[in-house]
Amino acid sequence: MGYLIIEQMLNGLQYGLMLFLLAAGLTLVFGIMDLINLAHGSLYMIGAFLAATFFQMLGSFFPALLLAIVATAFIGFILERLLYRKLQTMSHLSQVLATFALILIANESIKIIFGAQPLMISMPSGLSRAIEIVPDELYYPAYRLLIIGVGFAVAIGLYLLVNKTRTGMWMRAGASNREMAAVMGVRIKPLFTLVFVLGAALCALAGALLGPLLAVTIGMGESILIPAFQVIVIGGIGSMRGALIGSLLVGMIDTVGKLLLVLGLGFITDPTNAGTLGSTLASLSISVLMVAVLYFRPQGLFPARG
């Protein structure tokens, strides 16, 4: 039982870190550009489809991953120049509408270009096995360990970028008070471009990394969009620290919380009921957490705005 919970914590960590890759870009775009981007998940989908396509052309995982990141970042650059820069000056309502439109366009275009069938991307063959951490008790897939590693590396990299560099200082200034930052001489437009392109690249990284574990299919972005939103609202919009802690919290609740719910309910009711009830409650618990956080701290756990 103890090992099961440890394994679930690893799973929670892995899921949380993947969410962080998406939430980090989203929270910066939200916080610095004050832009609500429903189409963030579409960039993740585009990243995964590009990675799968490059993988099928090259037959090798890591080059495909790198190419997908570069290509998605470029698409992000184009989008920012053509659309988001303009949206950024418009109302939240216009942003909701325009990015909702982008989701529809992205899904339909992917179907036209790549076909309706899901695509394949395989993990590097050396990683497609489970590592025995405690003999006969605790196994963990090597590939998921890689994801945890990459997730931590990105988290540290972003921490250094945001907290230790001049660009990071601009970002924090922008998230805290955009107008004031502009007045104080931060060149806000290139900063927007940079933030958006960075967000797109992180989306592609997440999409390509998860490609071997998840179905690369139309609409995959929407399934991860709502958890990512919940993360940044819990963590506090614009806050990198909030995004990380929110991600891990959501990841843990989704895995460990669900396991404990199902096991706990198993004492009260029969296993079938415990299974169905437990998974219903677990899927509600994150929304409930979000509501509770907003009730007590309407700006999230780590508000970025001073």
Add this chain to the structure above:
Amino acid sequence: MHKKHLLAASLAAILAAGTVQAADSIKVGMMTTLSGPAAGLGVDIRDGFNLAVKHLGGNFGDLTTEIIISDDAQNPETARQIAERFTLRDRVDVATGVVFSNIMLAVGPSFFESETFYISANAGPSEYAGAECNPYFFNVAWQNDNMHEAMGKHVASEGFKKVALLAPNYPAGIDALNGFKRFYQGDVAVELYSRLGQLDYATEIAQIRQTRPDALYIFLPGGMGINFIKQYASSGMMNRTPLFAPGFSGDEDFVNAIGADMVGLFNTSHWYREMDNDLNQRFVTDFQGDYGRLPTLYASQGYDAAMLIDAAVRAVDGNIEDKDAFREALRSVDAPTVRGSYTFGNNHYPIQNYYLREVVREDDGTVRNRFVTEVMTDHQDAYAKDCNM
């Protein structure tokens, strides 16, 4: 019997000729899922259907076909709108194409009230197989429980004694596992219910590993199945605990999306690609030629739906206005099929064989879903007895 029926039908046609003008074209409403995550399934049904129409020279019997294709977007409300358009405005003679049972249940009443024949090329809800069976509903695929029942029987007969079960937490998931348990009476190691549309199955995989079952059966339609199988393989479980699934989780779309990780998956179906009959050979070859991919069982069902309509139209000599005769023809005609043969039960669901297939790596390195053995012969669903047709 086929001939006798033809004779009877032509006699009826002659008698009716004075009153009913036989049509010279037949309007088919094809409503299927062409957008969203499950678009691939609807596309396959549509392409299979279109290929059959092409093979038939664009005609059903002597009637030229007019096919109206609509996308239900996997949304019951949109589907209901389309059903009304088909029945009230376009006044189609026959409708087909729905992939999902919840969509079928939403549109069924529209077709039944307007007395429009519906030939299901996939959705096989238990409601329409049992007490709510309808004279206007036919299913050329399978009743939803059938593949689970077949696998339940196979797993039991292979001597597995402690099986873990996994399905999404919604009524169809619970039904599927009940179907499996109808023929598998051994111990259930653990019965897990995941969230509908769940992405990560690490929790479930860990629980399965903990309980050490000797086999695992999953019902995870669409992308959920792809997610699970990828993750199951990557956690090294495929060799420890063999994985069993319904046929649609082992089909070509899955093989293309998952690849070599799928090797070792067992699945049950009413059809397999290398089936040795002329029609099937032609279907598979031409499907690959026309669409550049291997057909899935969805495509085979679309193809068979068109073949059934064609055979029934021939049987009534094109007089589809006589609904009783047309129904009788649909029910009893010996329609050509890529699956060899099937007959309809009293509830208009097929009575047919089910086969075990296994995903294997071929000598040339490609991954394919291959026939292993026959599991059930002339199997009928469990609900037919509740249907008083």
Add this chain to the structure above:
Amino acid sequence: MMNRFGPSHVKNTPLNTGLPNPWSAILVAVLLVTFPLAMSYMGEDFYIGMGSRILIMALAATALNLALGYGGMISLGHAAFLGIGGYTVAILAKAGLVSALLVFPLAILMASFAAFLIGLISLRTKGVYFIMITLAFAEVFYYLAISLPNFGGDDGLPLRTRSSVPGIRLDNALTFYFFVLLLSGLAIVLMYRLVSSRFGRAVVAIRENEKRMAAIGYPVYRIQLMAFTLSGGLAGLAGALLANLNMSVTPHMLDWHQSGILIVMVILGGSGYFWGGLTGAALFLILEEVIADHTEHWNLFLGAMLLFIVLAAPNGVMSLRDRVLGLFNRSGSNADSKGSSEQEVNK
């Protein structure tokens, strides 16, 4: 200074815009009464059903317009109220209660109550947070509907018959249409009374400047909560009607896409314009019907059209009318173009 929701810059003051003139109301009424009669005469029952659908969605969009257009509360969770209204009808029908006199008020009550609870928490937040929290609440209801076996799960719940009204048979497409027309007409009259009342003006004024309204002593939170609750209740009525039209309810009624589509309808028609909901729902459903009939790529068209509207006519199709009128009136057109390009600085 704000160019956020609706046409505040078009006429002299925001408080007297968004109200219909009597002639447009008469025109709309005549059109809505004659259309189904003409269709019935031609034997085109399909278009009568479509008319009912348009009216129902118009009611839902009008309800959202009250919160979003007039009140400036961008709710991305209004599908929940639509769904609650619908599920109330279906669950009561399952229990044998089909009298419209009973189930419709209950559907409105349940949806209002849900809106009240959601508003109670959500309205403490502003801006993006409000959008997100309404979305999160709607997801809770979606998951409940999809996973509780008593609610039919993914299959939803079918209705054996339509709700019963003494003396009328709603099974007939034409009677049902007029039933829908009557109820949505009453709701629209109620909306009119509401937005032209002191309360309605306060709602709009809060949208325009919340701080000032608070400063001069208006109970901002309470007024917004009332508007949100009313909006939810009206959406619940639309849901009850929709369940009757479709003869079933499914979790898709509560899907966040549905909330998105409702917003699309409001914007298409013009948020904060009285006829915005009706215009938007009619335009959306007719376009969908026409385009989806010819191509499977309807979503691509919809997306492109939405982008165009956001970039070219951020205040909806109704605002284009004002722009065209503005061309004849130089000062009006100046104010308009300035308004559209004005960047909002203060949050």
